[in-house]
Amino acid sequence: MTIEITKGIRKEIIxxxxxxxxxxxxxxxxxxxxxxxxxxxxxxxxxxxxxKAVSDVQERLQSRVMEVDIEVHEDEFQYWSKHDRKKKK
Structure with missing residues (x-):
């Protein structure tokens, strides 16, 4: 993959x-x-x-994807435990 830069950036680098x-x-x-x-x-x-930049971004994204499970996780089969708590009140 060839790294392309704009003419303006090229001039600034030079x-x-x-x-x-x-x-x-x-x-x-x-x-x-x-x-x-x-x-x-x-x-x-x-x-x-x-x-290296791509690798760093991949690591960061992978870390964020792993956090999604923690952030949006919902316990399953909660109906009866909620229902039973309401009855006790």
Whole structure:
């Protein structure tokens, strides 16, 4: 699965990468090099981050689904116990 990002986000990432290189590296990075690096990172590392996010969401949803039974559980065969309690009053 290819990770797609919008042109606007892509431009913001490239600007951020260029700033990072200016402040932390010995040489700045140009637009073409930054775009190539971004493409590499998206293809090589993007799936790792994406899969981790999907896994985290699955765990969270599974936890919520398990809680549904607790939240909406109704005991069965309660008619007579309710009926008997009403008689005692």
């Amino acid at each position: 600007v951020s990468m260029q700033r990072y290189f200016e402040e932390n590296m010995e040489e700045p990075i140009g637009n073409i090099a930054a775009e190539a690096l971004l493409d590499f990172l998206l293809e090589e590392l993007g799936p790792i981050v994406y899969n």
